[in-house]
Amino acid sequence: MNFKSDPSYPAYPIFSFLGFVLVLVPLPWHLQAWNAGTCLYMIWTSIACLNMFINSVVWHGSALNKAPVWCDISVHLIIAVAVAIPAASLCINRRLYKIANGSMVSVSRQERRNAVIIDLCIGLGIPIIQVPLQYIVQGHRFDILEDIGCQPSQVNTPPAYPLVILWPLMISLVSACYCALTLRAFMKRRTQFSEFLNAANSSLTLNRYFRLMALATMEYLFTIPISIYGLTLWLNHPGAMAPFNWAAIHFDFSRVGIYPAVLWRYNRDNETSVELTRWSVPFCAFVFFAFFGFADEARRHYKMAFWAIARRLGFQPPQKKQASPFVRMPGSKARPQPNSSTSESLPVYAPRTTYNPQRNSFSSEKHVPSVYSSAYHDLESGIDFKTPGSASTFSPSSADIPSSLHHDNLIDPPGIPRAL
Template structure:
C-alpha cells in the first residue's frame, strides 16, 4: 500500500474545504464550482486508494461506474470555471453589469460551463469506452478509453478548446483593465481594485493553461495505439472489468491520478500566494470564534434554580438536642438591652424570632448559611438560636 496516496488526497480535501467556506469563494458561483470539483475528485481518489490498497478485487462496480465519469468531467470543468471567472472580470468594465438581464446571463453561463458541459463530456465518453472500467492496485478504478487516434482526439478536443478560450478571454480582460486603470473617468476600475483584478486573472490563466497542458501530455503518453475499425468493435467488450497489470497501461492511469493532485496543489499555492482567501480567513476568524462560542453557550448545562422551602429549617444545635436529650447546652447569651430590662423590672423587648414570617429572606438565608455567629458584646460563641435583629446588628457592627 502506498501510504502517501490517501494522505495527499485527504489533505487536499481539508484545505479545499476551508477555501470553500471563505466569503470570496462562497459568494462566487464559478470559483465555488472550481473548488468543489477539485474537492470531490480528491475525495474520490482518497477513497479509491483506501479501498483498493494492496488488492485488485471488484468491490463496488456501481461506485466505479459513477466516479470514473466524474473524474473525466474534471478536465473540462476547470477550463469552464476559468471561462466564467474571466467573463466576470470582463464585466468589471461593462456599464451594463448592474442590469438584471446581465446578471441572469452570467448565472446561465456559470451553470452551462461549470456543470452542463462537464456532464455532456461524460456522456461523450460512452462513444469511445471499450470496456466498463479499469482497476489498478493501490489506485482503484479509472475510466477506459479505446486506444485509437480518433478516440484520443475526440476526448482531447473539448478540454483544449475550453482551455484556449479561457486563456485568451482572460488575457483580453487583463488588457482591457490595464487600459482602463489609467483612465480617470472610469469609475468601474480604480487603482485600488487593479491588484485584486490582476491576482485573479493571473490565477485563472496559470490554472487553465496548466490543466490544458497536463491533459494534452496525459493523452500522448499512450504507446499502445491501435487502428479504429468500427464502433461495434469498440463496444465488443463493453461489460468487461479489466484488471491492469502491464506497465504500458499503468503509466497513463498513474499520471491521471497524480495530475488531479498536482492541479489541486497548484490551485492551493496560487490561492495562498496570489489570492486573498487566507487573509479573509484570518480576518474572519474572530467572528467565527465568537459565533462558535455563542452556539456552544446555547447548549451549556445550567444549574437548576434553588427553591427555598417556606418551612423553617432547624439549626444544628436544635437537631443535636433532639437527637441527644441528655446533652447540656450553654445558656443562650442575652443582649445587654434585654438584661437591663429584666433588672429594672420592665417587660423585655420581644425580638422577632428566626422563624417569624416577617424576617427578611436575606437575613434568614445569611443565618442559615453561616450558622456560627460571634456577637460583638460578648466573647461567647454559641450555636444557640439567633434572632433576625441580632444578626442585622452583628452585620452592622462589622
C-alpha cells in the same frame, strides 16, 4: 523490479481530504457576489478531491472490484472533472474580461442573471455533455488500478481525440486568449480600474479581481502542458490506433480491467501521467485556498466563527474601547471630535443639479420647517438639500460656497458614470 504498494500513502489521502474541506471555505461570500465561475471551481474541485480520497483509501494495496456501483459513479465524475475545472476557469476569465473591457459597468439584475446562466452552461453543461461523449469511445465498463482506484476506460481511436482528449486543452487555450485580452484592457484603463470595479460589482474589490486573475492564469498554465503531455502519450501509444467500429469497441462492455501496481507502474510514462492527473486535483484546491483563504473577508469570517464557538463555551470577545466624541481642553468649551460617527465626507461623485429659472432658490421661510430652518442658518459649508415632501430647494448663495465645491469643478473622469 520491486514496487512499493503506494509511495505517497498516506500523504495523498490526507491532502485530498484537506483539499475537499479547504476549497469550500470561501464559498459563502463568493455566492453573495453572484460569481458562478468561482463557485463552480470550488464545487467541482471539492467533489474531485472527495472522489480521489475515497478511491485512494478503499483501493490502497488492492485492485479488487470491491464496489462496482461506486466505480460507475466515480469514473463519470473523473470524466466530468477533467473538463469542469478548466471550464470554470474559462468562466472566471470571461467575467474578468467583461469587467476590464467596461461591458459590465452598468448591469441590471436581469443581466446578472443571464450572465450566471451562461456561466452555468459553460461550467456545468460542458462537463455533463462530456459523459455521454466519452461513452462513444469507452472500451469497457471501467478499470481498477491498485492504489489509485477506479479509472475510465478509453479506446485509442480517431474519434476519441475530438470527443474526449482535446477538450481540456481547447478550453484552456480559450481561457488564455481571454486572459491576454483582459491584460490588454487593463493596461488601457489602469488609471480608472478601481472605479470600473466599483461600478461593475460592489462586492468585487481590486485585490479580489487580481486574485481571480492569478488563479485562472495558473490553472491554464498547468493544464495546457499536462494536456499536451497526455496528448503526446496517446499519439505515441505502443499499440496501433484502432479504426472506429461501434460493435468492436463495445464488445464485452461489462468487463472490468484489473491492474496491479506492478503492471501499471512498469511503464514510467504511464505512471507519470496517472500521478500527474490525480495530484493536480488537490493542487488546484490548495492553490485556490492560498489565494482566497487568507483574504480580509476570510479572516473576518474566521473571527466570527471562532467567537461563535467561544461564546458557547462561556468566553466573550474583548470589548472595543470607544473614544468619547467630545474633547474638552482646559479653559474651553466641549467641542465634538471629528470621527466617522460625527463627520461625513463628501461623495466622490456629486449628483447633478439642474437650474430652474422659474423658481427662486431663496424661498421664504414660511415654506421651511423649523428643523431645516435652524439647520440652514447653522450651515457652514455649501451643501444643498431638499425639504422632504416639498418641491422647494434651498441653497446658499454662490459667494458663500467654497471654490472647490462649485459644480464646475466636479468633473467626472471620462468613461465613468456619475453616481446617483
